[in-house]
Amino acid sequence: MTAAPAPAWVAAARARATCGPAAPRTPLLLGGERVGSVDAEVFAKIDFKCLLYERYQLSIVEHEGAPAWALPAGEDATAALNALARALRAAGRCGPWRDEQLAVCGADGRRLATVERGAVRVLGLATQAVHLVGCTADGAMWVQQRAFDKPNNPGMWDTLMGGMVSAADSLASAVERETWEEAGLRVAALQGVAHGGHVEFAQPSDEAGGCGYMVERIDWFRAQVPEGMAPVNQDGEVARFELLPRTALLERLARGAFTPEASLILAAALGW
Template sequence: MASVGELLAALKREANQTPPEGSRVLSICGLTCGTLVPHAYEVLRSPTFYDVFEQTDKGLELSYGGNQGAHDLADLAEQLHEGRLISQWRNELLDVVPLDFSHTVTKAERGVFRFLGLSTTCVHALATDDSGRFWIARRSETKQVDPGFWDTLSGGLMSAGETLKDTLARETFEEAGLMPDQYSQIAPPITFLVTRPVRDGWMRERTVAFPVKLKSDAIPTNRDGEVAHFEAVKKSEVLHRIEQKRFTLGAALAFLYAFQAETSV
């Protein structure tokens, strides 16, 4: 079996890519917020969207943030959805942030984030039991992304207005049926960035993984239909399934960075 370092090095090459040649910058209120791959850039610079964006020397600019920016992006999302230019419509708002994730510039429909190359934040629970086994979840076959792959106990994108802990609590309840008093954080969160091309355009995602320990009587039970079943497995089995590419990229990286942190203490 490959070592943690070898597995991590291989996955980092997949997770840390540079935008394709010809990509342009999406700015909002003078702040760089997104990466437009060539196809997205050509769509958005067409006459259809002249009233939304201004051309700049680096790409395109949306002049308004706040409520006006949210209104403009909502209209844009509907047009892209109607034109079948985005593959998902989630009816869920996410915060639009600059590259350093420092503050919220405006909000937008989740389905438009990859097309515009906007940054997202995904929060995971890396959960262990009393025996040190790791709770993992097999994604439902009906999931649009990575159906049937193994994942962390819970994980999902941070919705508009949420804190990291809010997202951890919501996702862990929805996906594993557990309340915050049924687990406790046992180490600092692991944070890393993933940048890579995806179906709709460009993914730039900050992942924050919280190592937690479940109470002895806490048994995960899915509530939202997104998990087929749960297993509690040893670290060696997690590594085996990562090597077999049976985990999602984000979950595999979260586990490997956590294992690397253990050995560096």
């Protein structure tokens, strides 16, 4: 059966997701490999003495015919990046501090280092996330309303589960951990768990006073929640859950009640 044509909001949402930076950004290199980018004005206002105190040097080099900021690679890469994150935090140019490390990878996917999660947007570092689309046997869909004290998209609607892949996670372990923490469900108890696809973002982020840049791949999964089973939040990051029939889901999507990430994932899950 062919899916119905996608509504107009889908194309607009996909265009916003990959619109690129709103202001010029300078490449950030780690040992000569480009791993991210920074707002051209940000580093000019940061006191980097703390990096020198810790024996790490942030320098301007030429990369592909243009200036770039560079940090050393090797054993000191993680320590250097986290020293940079602390400098950004001290200057008020960092996202919410999580005490959670995310992987920093080269263009080929090799892990080069890890860094505090709060610094990834201002440094334009690529991140990875997972989401779970949870349905019932009759086609209704479980969705969550994000807690109103969340730093990003508070109170908006989301998929059953969505979370970041930490440096300690694999995709599978991230799905298992986040599904329990956000929904109180064990993946092993769900039916028909399968990888549904992925969506990608490359767009401005309002973190750190609007100087952030979101580069993210989200792998999404689908599963059926058995009859008699309902999600119960465990970590305080969800205000409530609702089980929506298809018509209610489509109406809520059309009026922009879902996060940008959830909107694109649900569009894909609906066959658009």
